[in-house]
Amino acid sequence: MHSILKIFNGKIITPYRIIANGTIVVSEGKIREVKEGNIEVPDALEIDTAGKYIAPGFIDIHIHGGGGHDFMDGNADAFLKIAETHAQYGTTSMVPTTLTSEKEDLFQTLASYEQAKKQNSKGAKLLGMHLEGPYFALNQRGAQDPRYIRNPDPNEYKDVLARSSSILRWSAAPELPGAIEFGKYIRSKGILAAVAHTDAIYEDVLEAFENGYSLATHLYSAMNGVTRRNAFRYAGTVEAAFLIDEMDVEIIADGVHLPAPLLKLVYKIKGPGRTALITDAMRAAGMPPGDSILGPLKNGLKVIVEDGVAKLPDRTSFAGSVATADRLVRNMINLAGVPLPEAIQMITSTPARIMGVEKNKGSLLPGKDADIVIFDDQITIDTTIVNGNIVYSRELAAV
Structure with a gap:
């Protein structure tokens, strides 16, 4: 488990818009940043989504x-x-x-x-x-x-x-x-x-x-x-x-x-x-x-x-x-x-x-729990992240 996670090169679904080429930075189980572009995050574990969607879990x-x-x-x-x-x-x-x-x-x-x-x-x-x-x-x-x-x-x-x-x-x-x-x-x-x-x-x-x-x-x-x-x-x-x-x-x-x-x-x-x-x-x-x-x-x-x-x-x-x-x-x-x-x-x-948990869950905003899912145009799940931890990876599951 890495203390910092960077998820980039994806279409981020926020409550307000879809960020076409965005990056999410996760630290200590929480979303730290949601930004457009590929930003530098030293010492982070990186996930290149290759253009897939990044959504709330x-x-x-x-x-x-x-x-x-x-x-x-x-x-x-x-x-x-x-x-x-x-x-x-x-x-x-x-x-x-x-x-x-x-x-x-x-x-x-x-x-x-x-x-x-x-x-x-x-x-x-x-x-x-x-x-x-x-x-x-x-x-x-x-x-x-x-x-x-x-x-x-x-x-x-x-x-x-x-x-x-x-x-x-x-x-x-x-x-x-x-x-x-x-x-x-x-x-x-x-x-x-x-x-x-x-x-x-x-x-x-x-x-x-x-x-x-x-x-x-x-x-x-x-x-x-x-x-x-x-x-x-x-x-x-x-x-x-x-x-x-x-x-x-x-x-x-x-x-x-x-x-x-x-x-x-x-x-x-x-x-x-x-x-x-x-x-x-x-x-x-x-x-x-x-x-x-x-x-x-x-x-x-x-x-x-x-x-x-x-x-x-x-x-x-x-x-x-x-x-x-x-x-x-x-x-x-x-x-x-x-x-x-x-x-x-x-x-x-x-x-x-x-369910009354909207303060911490349900959207990709800074400060919320890093519950994130990555999927393609067919809604085929690529990666599931809970509290900043990768709990499912399609790539690893196929090995």
Whole structure:
């Protein structure tokens, strides 16, 4: 590890412009300079990007696994291997996400996170945990285990939060009895409340937003759109997320969960400043197609991976994403027609703001963490740098 790193001869994507022939200087894990031209930096380790793009590291705020591992496997090694796997695809920060489970399995996962964070040096940075469930609408459960789905219980969620200080966000269905109180409580603890796996209509979501729910979890997936009740039409969760201008959304931009027209629609209505790209990846991300397991190895759901997505064995439904961050960016450009800088914004500065880490991450500015990714015109990752350390090099990986 060198104390000074110089990255030059690249197209630097800043929040304001693309610097056509730029240099970034990194010192002690922080960005020291971002300048045009090839500047002299004595005693630096030099990376000549040969005209490639230099961007902020990708931030994945909703991810379950990769490389054959799942965060619910119940051990620190799974966290570390997933972080290393996704670093190969440009991810420099991630928010590990749980599945609905038995309480003891949740506590084991939180304990494993604490262990892994102490050893987290070779892959993407672990920012904190995202609890997805168990407070969901049963008929919008998706691949979540129905045995553990229930209404919010103050004794339960207060106990969970008393045991762990690593929870950054918690997703729930806001129409459930007790869900508004739940949202208020977790926001009082500085935890992001998100709408997910829900049958809520516009009025439910608006009340939830007014009481702290500020993000729609994997928009369109496991939530209703326009619905009918006693012959009357009601706007659903999807429409509510569009109508509430200040509500953020995240989307699985794998091109399968959301096809091109829906990617275009989300971009048109919410824009890059309110839309975060997420992988929502399961253990099969970064692995060959074939049989896999969604959730923990000991009692997870058997799935088959084909056509770039995980499906139930009978192929009646999707069962999870196998996306990687580079694929999300590529799809927003190629399928949705989004300009490169805005596609990058959706996986860097926007998720950084949503998770409250924008002071240190999400853009290439002096003083911020040196989380940097280098890629070509096809968004093929060349180098991934976390806190100034090279954690992935395509050239070295090919040796």
